[in-house]
Amino acid sequence: MKEAEKILANYKDILGYLMVIGAGGSDNVFGFIPLKDWGERSRSQETIKNMLNKQCFEIPGMSIFAMDPRSMVSGNASSPIEFTIQTNLEYDDLDKISQ
Secondary structure (H helix, E strand, O other), X not given: OHHHHHHHHOOOOEOOOEEEEOOOOOOEEEEEEOEOXXXXXXXXXXXXXXXXXXXXXXXXXXXXXXXXXHHOOOOOOOOOEEXXXXXXXXXHHHHHHHO
């Protein structure tokens, strides 16, 4: 998780983020990443999502992808970008990585 947080910290178009560890299973993390308003950012949601996906793909041992919440079947579309992190690591290993 620290690697993903370092990537997110470099995006000035992001207001912040919330990661929920254990959502949907002990080896899952689900995140919410609200973007600044259009008037306060220079890039589109799609551009930011694609850039995040490209960078997060490089993190070893994890499968991280950002997606438009409107493309998800469940949930609501209140957040501009949501992260889903999948790994085959045990919960304890994921916890250590996230510290």
